[in-house]
Amino acid sequence: MKEIEKKLEGKIKRLTNKTFKFDKRIKEGWFSAVYFLKTKEIAEKKLPKNHVTMQFFQKGNAVLCGTDEAIALIHTFAEDPEKLEIHSLKDGDKIGPYESVLTISGAYQQFGFLEGIIDGILARRTSVATNVYNVVKAARSSGKQKPVIFMGDRDDHFTQQAGDGYAAFIGGSTAQATHAMNEWWGKKGMGTMPHAMIQMFRGDVVAASKAYYEMYPEDELVSLVDYNNDVITDSLRVARAFGNDLNAVRIDTSRTLVDKYFLRNHHLMGTFDPRGVNPELVFALRKALDEEGFTHVQIMVSGGFTEDRINRFEKLGVPVDMYGVGGSLLKINIGFTGDNVLLNGTPAAKEGRRYRPNPRLEKVAYTKQDK
Numbered sequence: 012m013k014e015i016e017k018k019l020e021g022k023i024k025r026l027t028n029k030t031f032k033f034d035k036r037i038k039e040g041w042f043s044a045v046y047f048l049k050t051k052e053i054a055e056k057k058l059p060k061n062h063v064t065m066q067f068f069q070k071g072n073a074v075l076c077g078t079d080e081a082i083a084l085i086h087t088f089a090e091d092p093e094k095l096e097i098h099s100l101k102d103g104d105k106i107g108p109y110e111s112v113l114t115i116s117g118a119y120q121q122f123g124f125l126e127g128i129i130d131g132i133l134a135r136r137t138s139v140a141t142n143v144y145n146v147v148k149a150a151r152s153s154g155k156q157k158p159v160i161f162m163g164d165r166d167d168h169f170t171q172q173a174g175d176g177y178a179a180f181i182g183g184s185t186a187q188a189t190h191a192m193n194e195w196w197g198k199k200g201m202g203t204m205p206h207a208m209i210q211m212f213r214g215d216v217v218a219a220s221k222a223y224y225e226m227y228p229e230d231e232l233v234s235l236v237d238y239n240n241d242v243i244t245d246s247l248r249v250a251r252a253f254g255n256d257l258n259a260v261r262i263d264t265s266r267t268l269v270d271k272y273f274l275r276n277h278h279l280m281g282t283f284d285p286r287g288v289n290p291e292l293v294f295a296l297r298k299a300l301d302e303e304g305f306t307h308v309q310i311m312v313s314g315g316f317t318e319d320r321i322n323r324f325e326k327l328g329v330p331v332d333m334y335g336v337g338g339s340l341l342k343i344n345i346g347f348t349g350d351n352v353l354l355n356g357t358p359a360a361k362e363g364r365r366y367r368p369n370p371r372l373e374k375v376a377y378t379k380q381d382k
Contacts, residue, residue: 025101025375026079028087030195038088040124047124054120064353065126066367067113067133069345074144075104075112076178077136081129082375085115089122098372103140103181111369119351126349133347135171136178142318142340143182149321150334158185158333160201161192162313166338175341203230203261209238216245217252224256231258233311240264241271242292243299250305259309259332262288262296266315288312290329297330311335
């Protein structure tokens with residue numbers, strides 16, 4: 012069984028380096044700020060018997076993620092990691108401003124050079140998990156939880172996909188777009204068709220959907236219907252062709268375009284912004300599908316969706332069944348700080364900072380498999 016599945020069952024075992032596959036150059040200090048490396052050398056030569064406690068926190072309300080990764084990093088690259096004392100919260104814990112989420116105690120030269128890397132891990136993973144959590148929360152504001160599909164593969168460097176996908180999972184997303192995004196928690200990516208596929212069938216959405224259905228009959232058929240900028244017409248064509256075999260249609264209309272439905276019905280415009288995937292277009296699509304008996308066909312929307320935009324759709328009661336969200340989930344808006352707060356057992360933090368004991372922290376055991 013995958014490690015993440017064990018975690019979800021309530022067991023305390025954390026993800027290890029077997030999951031994260033760290034770059035071995037971390038040990039050499041390649042990714043550490045140079046002043047950390049210099050401090051390590053000074054501590055080794057001038058203050059070899061020091062004992063410090065480093066404490067990590069951030070300044071808002073958030074969903075914590077990255078602790079397993081940070082702990083595995085320490086267990087893999089610190090000197091004599093079995094001699095360190097680590098206390099930590101868990102991925103998925105809700106945290107508050109200035110709450111201590113991780114503490115490390117030992118000689119500075121054992122682990123201090125990892126401080127910046129740990130900050131970065133916690134910042135990125137927690138930002139993504141929190142962004143997803145807020146979007147998922149928005150998607151249930153009307154009373155029903157609607158699936159949120161993480162589609163962030165094109166919004167950042169591909170090497171970030173595994174960690175971002177895991178953070179999105181911790182935040183509550185329903186599924187991820189690539190296999191890499193699912194690597195750490197043992198699932199597979201999901202998706203149906205891009206615009207490029209419909210283009211190869213010269214804009215024939217029915218033909219493209221037929222090809223997909225023949226190739227992947229075990230999948231739920233979700234047809235992309237905005238290629239010709241005529242969402243309602245193409246949705247009805249696909250629905251008529253597939254009937255009960257059509258699970259959903261996806262709208263991804265560019266924010267610079269006005270769907271042909273409105274161009275045919277000028278009298279509807281003038282009181283709203285008709286561009287892109289707008290509430291009026293979704294209402295009209297739902298009505299058209301229902302009138303022809305396709306009440307089972309769900310509507311998925313994507314393209315520039317954010318927490319605020321989803322909240323607006325939900326407050327208006329827009330009949331969306333699924334949201335596909337990408338770039339807005341990858342904004343790094345939470346920063347972590349690591350402070351040395353104890354020196355040889357006594358308070359010794361910089362002005363304005365102090366040791367903040369947290370009874371929620373759990374002691375983390377070292378096991379050789381983490382190395």
